[in-house]
Amino acid sequence: xxxxxxxxxxxxxxxxxxxxxxxxxxxxxxxxxxxxxxxxxxxxxxxxxxxxxxxxxxxxxxxxxxxxxxxxxxxxxxxxxxxxxxxxxxxxxxxxxxxxxxxxxx
Amino acid sequence: xxxxxxxxxxxxxxxxxxxxxxxxxxxxxxxxxxxxxxxxxxxxxxxxxxxxxxxxxxxxxxxxxxxxxxxxxxxxxxxxxxxxxxxxxxxxxxxxxxxxxxxxxxxxxxxxxxxxxxxxxxxxxxxxxxxxxxxxxxxxxxxxxxxxxxxxxxxxxxxxxxxx
Numbered sequence: 001x002x003x004x005x006x007x008x009x010x011x012x013x014x015x016x017x018x019x020x021x022x023x024x025x026x027x028x029x030x031x032x033x034x035x036x037x038x039x040x041x042x043x044x045x046x047x048x049x050x051x052x053x054x055x056x057x058x059x060x061x062x063x064x065x066x067x068x069x070x071x072x073x074x075x076x077x078x079x080x081x082x083x084x085x086x087x088x089x090x091x092x093x094x095x096x097x098x099x100x101x102x103x104x105x106x
Numbered sequence: 107x108x109x110x111x112x113x114x115x116x117x118x119x120x121x122x123x124x125x126x127x128x129x130x131x132x133x134x135x136x137x138x139x140x141x142x143x144x145x146x147x148x149x150x151x152x153x154x155x156x157x158x159x160x161x162x163x164x165x166x167x168x169x170x171x172x173x174x175x176x177x178x179x180x181x182x183x184x185x186x187x188x189x190x191x192x193x194x195x196x197x198x199x200x201x202x203x204x205x206x207x208x209x210x211x212x213x214x215x216x217x218x219x220x221x222x223x224x225x226x227x228x229x230x231x232x233x234x235x236x237x238x239x240x241x242x243x244x245x246x247x248x249x250x251x252x253x254x255x256x257x258x259x260x261x262x263x264x265x266x267x268x269x270x
Contacts, residue, residue: 083114086152087125087127091127094139095129098135098136099131101145102131
């Protein structure tokens, strides 16, 4: 199943997890301590984040550490920037249309 | 762009995009530009795309059925249903992708547009609520894949070259 990056950030708990591990790599237990939820629920969120390639895992001894893939987060910003540009272009065109209409009115 | 206001704010947690823009024109003109098909089609699609309105009935319960036409002639249809209209102040519509026969592909996005004028400058405040951000992504992919983005990138490159 293809997971979508926007699905990853749509959930408030997942956004909180992202904010946490953006600072440092953490184990699932350490992450779960920050939430009023079960370890299983946190694992499920981590699985979804992994499937979206927003987090990566690293084995250290018996522990698995999760860290944030910063470049993936940047993809979101890049995409939003495109959307902003569409509006910018659209409004440039409207500015022109309005100036023509203004002249016609006079 | 001139020095008039242009804000583009994405609130991911509220799933809402806010677009605010000031225009150097009086309210009557700006209102017409957003609500009359012959003017809308002149600016709604970012060039080289074209906006082609097939049906537009600007009243509550009415629709605007239009296509964004790519430079290759590919048509991406959308249906906007007007939910509320307060002349020269506000209007709201539900926007959804559609097929060429006007069958809507829900869910869509809720648009709310506010208009106000001060000293001959008209401000338009738009909020677009999307049930899913995924759909917003689709909006870009469907309408503006390839051609449009490429044009913008080319423009950026050109501007960079000119600056040097």
